[in-house]
Amino acid sequence: MRQNTRAPRGLDPEKIVTSALAVADAEGLDAVTIRRLAQEHQVTPMALYRHFTDKDDLLNALADRLLADVVLPEPDERPWHEQMRSVLAAFLDALRPHPSVARLTLPRILTSTPGLALAERCLALLREGGFDVPQAAEVGRQSICALVALVTAEPRVDPQPDQESPEEAISARRATISGLPARRYPNVVAAADTLAYCTDPAHYYRVGLDLAVAAMRGISPTAVV
Structure with missing residues (x-):
């Protein structure tokens, strides 16, 4: 049958x-x-x-779901770089809960309706910031890639088989960094607590956004030298 x-x-x-x-x-x-x-x-x-049709088709649908969850703020009268920060923050908000899926969004930005909406908005703001079309495209592409990397690289700790909890894994990582030769790596050792684990994700992402927007402003043709 x-x-x-x-x-x-x-x-x-x-x-x-x-x-x-x-x-x-x-x-x-x-x-x-x-x-x-x-x-x-x-x-x-x-x-x-x-x-x-296959697993790749399903993974594309996952990426499209994340992009559809980006709630783009309405255009307003703020300077272009402040609006850009809000747009990029909305992108991060959609990706942060799903770090394993975040990287799948990159190839879908120019092939899905919500992705194209994000791209169009970013490019419009960059043009407003003085970039010509090729510059805006390159700056926008690299900025989006950097934010995806920010999500996928957020310091997380997965316990090893011989460790019972994330806390134990964090402690082990901290001990490894703190145990480095302090005379050779004084700054790394001093930063052991921060490097061992992301204790403040809000601060982590705030710094990432600040760096992305500051970089855009710094290389904008309208930047004051």
């Missing part, structure tokens, strides 16, 4: 993406598979293939 692969009523792409995002957040992208999600929804893998 031929097996019925029709997707059951109630199984829609958004629910599948939500489940896939939860798996990625908890276990990483490698854990996101068609078979795993089929089990989550108690259907056959073929039922999911009616919505996604």
Whole structure:
């Protein structure tokens, strides 16, 4: 008898993406598979293939979900760089809860509607800041890449098999840094607490945003030398 692969009523792409995002957040992208999600929804893998052609198609949908979650602020009368900071902050807000998925957004920015909205807004603000079209494109691209890296590189601690808790892992990392030769690496040793773990994520991201916007202003053709 031929097996019925029709997707059951109630199984829609958004629910599948939500489940896939939860798996990625908890276990990483490698854990996101068609078979795993089929089990989550108690259907056959073929039922999911009616919505996604393959895993790459599913991963694209994850990236598009993050980009759709970017709540772009309305244009206002503030200087271009202040508006840019708000736009980039909105981008970070959407990515921060999903560090395992964040890198997938880069190739989707110019191929999805929400990604294009973000790109258009950034480019418009950079043009307002005095950059010509090629400059704006390059500055915008590198700034977005830097913010994605900020999310994926946020200092986190995963306990090793011989460690019982994140606190133990943090302590071990701190001890390793503090144990370096202080005469050779005095500044690294002095910064052991901060380098061992991100104790203040809000400050971490605030500094990242400040650096990105300051860099834009610093190389703007309208910058005062």
